Amino acid sequence: MNSSMVMRGVSAAGAAVSDVAGVGIGAPGTIDTAAGTVSSSPNLPGFQGAEDVPLGAMVAAGLDGAEVKLDNDVRVAILGEWKRGAGRGFRNLLGVWVGTGVGGGLIIDGKLFQGQGAAGEIGHTIVEPGGRVCSDGRKGHLEAYAGRGQMEAEARRRVKKGKKTDLFDIMERKGKTRLASGVWATALEKKDEMARELVDDAVWALATGLASVQNLLSLEAIIVGGGLVGGSLALAGCGTSLTNEPPAVSASGDTHSTTSMQFPIAKTDAEWQKQLTPEQYRVLREKGTEQAFTGEFWNTKAAGTYRCAACGEVLFVSDTKFDSGCGWPSFYQPAGTNVITEASDHSLGMVRTEVMCSKCGGHLGHVFEDGPQPTGLRYCINSLSLKFEQKKEEKK
Numbered sequence: 002m003n004s005s006m007v008m009r010g011v012s013a014a015g016a017a018v019s020d021v022a023g024v025g026i027g028a029p030g031t032i033d034t035a036a037g038t039v040s041s042s043p044n045l046p047g048f049q050g051a052e053d054v055p056l057g058a059m060v061a062a063g064l065d066g067a068e069v070k071l072d073n074d075v076r077v078a079i080l081g082e083w084k085r086g087a088g089r090g091f092r093n094l095l096g097v098w099v100g101t102g103v104g105g106g107l108i109i110d111g112k113l114f115q116g117q118g119a120a121g122e123i124g125h126t127i128v129e130p131g132g133r134v135c136s137d138g139r140k141g142h143l144e145a146y147a148g149r150g151q152m153e154a155e156a157r158r159r160v161k162k163g164k165k166t167d168l169f170d171i172m173e174r175k176g177k178t179r180l181a182s183g184v185w186a187t188a189l190e191k192k193d194e195m196a197r198e199l200v201d202d203a204v205w206a207l208a209t210g211l212a213s214v215q216n217l218l219s220l221e222a223i224i225v226g227g228g229l230v231g232g233s234l235a236l237a238g239c240g241t242s243l244t245n246e247p248p249a250v251s252a253s254g255d256t257h258s259t260t261s262m263q264f265p266i267a268k269t270d271a272e273w274q275k276q277l278t279p280e281q282y283r284v285l286r287e288k289g290t291e292q293a294f295t296g297e298f299w300n301t302k303a304a305g306t307y308r309c310a311a312c313g314e315v316l317f318v319s320d321t322k323f324d325s326g327c328g329w330p331s332f333y334q335p336a337g338t339n340v341i342t343e344a345s346d347h348s349l350g351m352v353r354t355e356v357m358c359s360k361c362g363g364h365l366g367h368v369f370e371d372g373p374q375p376t377g378l379r380y381c382i383n384s385l386s387l388k389f390e391q392k393k394e395e396k397k
């Protein structure tokens with residue numbers, strides 16, 4: 002990238018170098034806007050090192066000293082969207098670019114907000130502590146799930162472990178050496194399981210990151226752009242709904258949909274409505290979630306048995322209940338091997354494992370893989386789905 006590129010652009014526009022009032026350059030990497038230098042650029046040959054390359058001066062030299070301004074490519078993109086594109090008219094705005102990595106830029110109070118220089122780097126916010134490794138070697142960052150580079154790295158890791166996917170065959174057929182966005186699109190069309198899982202994870206991570214930003218900053222708009230963004234990213238409403246339950250990645254291979262599942266106790270909606278309170282019905286039959294720290298049993302420590310509030314089946318015993326701090330009754334193990342049925346839940350832009358009563362199909366909550374030993378599982382259950390039966394005092 003040098004002045005000859007700018008010259009070509011100028012002549013293509015039928016102008017002369019003397020007509021150029023100034024040049025703006027957006028480049029990936031670490032940018033010193035005042036000095037006009039670039040370093041540590043991940044995908045620009047010649048700019049990958051830690052030493053500063055004076056790109057601004059190099060370009061200006063061939064342009065009779067026309068003014069050259071340099072900034073991070075994503076910040077430049079958000080400036081463009083704000084001034085001329087989808088972000089026009091907003092005073093508080095986040096732009097997120099999902100590509101090889103995940104970058105972002107913030108407009109706060111009608112100004113590009115730089116912080117100490119790196120503000121807006123939403124790609125390196127943590128969505129899953131201790132989770133997947135990011136391009137910077139740290140763990141659980143949004144980019145580790147939603148950046149194309151790390152999605153490819155994860156796909157390669159899974160293939161090494163023996164998992165099947167057509168992603169790399171599609172890549173070769175398309176004559177690519179990387180999993181470009183077109184490769185992902187084709188794999189999704191062909192219902193490739195691994196591609197779907199990884200894209201689901203990307204959507205979940207993005208929704209989680211954006212929900213946190215929205216809760217913190219209460220923005221007027223969030224613009225999501227970049228190579229891997231299609232119409233399938235359903236992010237609407239994530240600003241509030243995601244906070245109701247702690248998000249987590251679950252690795253469930255179970256993909257059947259719950260609507261087609263059969264349970265021993267089958268009642269009509271009207272029958273359930275008659276039997277359950279409106280709150281119970283919303284959770285058990287409509288898969289709702291009670292607010293954290295509001296349920297009847299989140300803090301219950303008494304000894305006894307937890308039954309399904311719909312059918313009375315024994316689901317959990319107090320010995321396996323633990324204080325997870327999440328605001329819902331949490332157990333590390335069900336009362337029996339077959340009392341709980343699991344299903345993959347893709348709602349709210351997350352991938353979670355739903356748990357249901359095996360007898361009546363009533364929705365109970367979700368199971369996460371961050372529980373205590375001996376199982377390492379956390380069954381996060383709505384109080385509204387449970388009926389507690391306290392153990393009677395032993396009689397002499």
Ligand SMILES: [Zn+2]
Pocket residue numbers: 124125135136137138139142144145
């Ligand atoms: Zn990172």
Ligand SMILES: [Zn+2]
Pocket residue numbers: 309310311312313314358359360361362363
């Ligand atoms: Zn039940």
